Amino acid sequence: MRRLLILLALVAALAVPATAAAVEPTRETVTLHRVVNPFVTCPGFAVIGVFDLTREITTFYDQTGTPLKRIIYAEFTGTATNDVTGYTLPTSGVRIFHYDLTTSEFFSTGSNTLFAVAGGGTVTLGTGRLVFDAQGRLIEHSGPDRADEIAQLCAALAA
Secondary structure: OHHHHHHHHHHHHHHOOOOOOOOOOEEEEEEEEEEEEEEEEEOOEEEEEEEEEEEEEEEEEOOOOOEEEEEEEEEEEEEEEEOOOOOEEEEEEEEEEEEEOOOOOEEEEEOOEEEEOOOOOEEEEOOEEEEEOOOOOEEEEEOOOHHHHHHHHHHHHHO
């Protein structure tokens, strides 16, 4: 009799609907072509950036369907061109953006922009972890110094 009561209690527990689970994340892919002029300003010339981007966007929701978090995985290829000489460097990069949709704060990580330099080297721009407040202001950067990175890019494109 005791086993029958336990079995009936188990069946009754399984028949009760479970607590609502979070809504399934949504995913979309977006491709963009961007021309940024000037991408960077160097002494004596501007750098024109031309980029082809693919963004994989995933949005996460709570059980009521309210969006809580968005992650954007972005890959791109492109070029950086000295607008005076026409000298061009190929570029590519990966950046991952993490958005808290409840606070509007976000951070990003990745190589961002890697420029292939003649002779086999690379110059980076925006590499590391960047943290932004709700107004989009950079509040923390863990990675190479941006001024040094820009100077290196300008030197590579001045050649």
